[in-house]
Structure formats: structure tokens, C-alpha cells
Amino acid sequence: MSSTPEKWQPPTKRIRLSREQRRQQLLDVAWRLVREEGSDALTLPRLSEEAAVAKPVVYDHFGTRNGLLIALYRDFDARQTAMIDAALEGSSPTLEGKAGVIATSYVDCVLAQGREMPGVLAALAGSPELEAVKRDYQLAFIEKCRKALAAFVGRRGIGPAGFWAMLGAANALSDAAATGEITAEQAQDELFETIVAMINRSHR
Incomplete structure (x- = not known):
């Protein structure tokens, strides 16, 4: 006797953030990095890793490390x-x-x-x-x-x-x-x- 099949659930859809929401998310992660590890740890590649976004996204928002610090x-x-x-x-x-x-x-x-x-x-x-x-x-x-x-x-x-x-x-x-x-x-x-x-x- 076969068991009752589970009801199909659609795959979870990733919420797409607006540009401003993404920028704020990146700033929040950057503040956490500075708080936990100091400003020396804050680089654009590291921010990309911590925020789980592609590097081009971070560079598009801030351009350079100085650009990120100015944004903070x-x-x-x-x-x-x-x-x-x-x-x-x-x-x-x-x-x-x-x-x-x-x-x-x-x-x-x-x-x-x-x-x-x-x-x-x-x-x-x-x-x-x-x-x-x-x-x-x-x-x-x-x-x-x-x-x-x-x-x-x-x-x-x-x-x-x-x-x-x-x-x-x-x-x-x-x-x-x-x-x-x-x-x-x-x-x-x-x-x-x-x-x-x-x-x-x-x-x-």
C-alpha cells in the first residue's frame, strides 16, 4: 500500500531587494564587521563574502574601500x-x-x-x-x-x-x-x- 504523497510546495522564491535596501544591507554588514574585527578587516571582497552577494554588486554600490568608508x-x-x-x-x-x-x-x-x-x-x-x-x-x-x-x-x-x-x-x-x-x-x-x-x- 502506497503512502499518501506529500502536497507539492513551490520552491522558496528569493526576495529581490531594491537598490536602496541592498545598500542598507551592505552597510549593516559593514558596521558589524568593523564592530567585531576592526576597520582593517573591512574590504570590498570581504564585505561581498559576509553579505553573500557577488563582488560586482558591492563595487557597484561603493566603488572603492574609501567609497565604502565614506558611505558609513x-x-x-x-x-x-x-x-x-x-x-x-x-x-x-x-x-x-x-x-x-x-x-x-x-x-x-x-x-x-x-x-x-x-x-x-x-x-x-x-x-x-x-x-x-x-x-x-x-x-x-x-x-x-x-x-x-x-x-x-x-x-x-x-x-x-x-x-x-x-x-x-x-x-x-x-x-x-x-x-x-x-x-x-x-x-x-x-x-x-x-x-x-x-x-x-x-x-x-
Whole structure:
């Protein structure tokens, strides 16, 4: 007596990712590689293996290793921008509210990326492409802060040097928190005080 044949199942169809979805998948795998093995391990052939895609796909998206590293930097900054934008949108319309959000969000975003971002930046040291991209994001961040704090600035105003000093403090404090030299709370508190002091000077 023959057994009842199993019901036929069609073969599983591979889901085809859009170009943007594939790019994000590759970036996610690249971040994992940097986190687990360091930026030196990140090459386009290695990314191809880890993501289980053909090498031409990876080269089509990033072109070169520097192109991949720049894409990681852009990915980090895009998430940082979205995080700060959302926090500012929901913050109280006071100096303490805006300064607190800027300080907390900036430090939190750097810490959320762990040690991966310093590794990416180290791998790109001296790259003209990185300097151009960093400059664009720095100017955009300064303009965002200028708008968020505009209602609290005194008649003296705040020149470009003041905002560049604020950004320098934000980077130094975040890096110190990331390496464990200070706590996240200490970094956020000090950055908050730096922002408030900058505003207070504009009233003198």
C-alpha cells in the first residue's frame, strides 16, 4: 500500500531587494564587521563574502574601500541628524530644553555607535573626500544649532567662532565618553553648560 504523497510546495522564491535596501544591507554588514574585527578587516571582497552577494554588486554600490568608508560616515551622520531633529521637535521651547536636547542627543548618538566610528575615521585619515563630507555635515549641524538657539541669543550675537567652539567641545566630550575617560552624563552636562555659557555671553 502506497503512502499518501506529500502536497507539492513551490520552491522558496528569493526576495529581490531594491537598490536602496541592498545598500542598507551592505552597510549593516559593514558596521558589524568593523564592530567585531576592526576597520582593517573591512574590504570590498570581504564585505561581498559576509553579505553573500557577488563582488560586482558591492563595487557597484561603493566603488572603492574609501567609497565604502565614506558611505558609513554618511550613514552615521544621517542617523545622528534624524535623532537630533526628532529630539528638538519634541523639546520644550526654553534655552534649557534646547541646549539639553542638543547635548544629550549628540553624546548619545556617538556612544550608540560604540568604537566603530573612530575606526572608520582612522581608516580615512587624510582623505580629501572625508574632509569635504565632514565639512558639509559640520556646517549643517552648526546651522541646526543656530536656528534652535536663535530665540535666546542676545544683542551681541554669536559669531562663527562660538559655534565652532561648541562643536569642538561636543566632539571632544563625546570621544572622551566613548573611551571611558568620563561618563556619558558628565559629557552631556559639560556640553550643556558650554552651550548655555555661549548664549549667556551674547547678552553681555
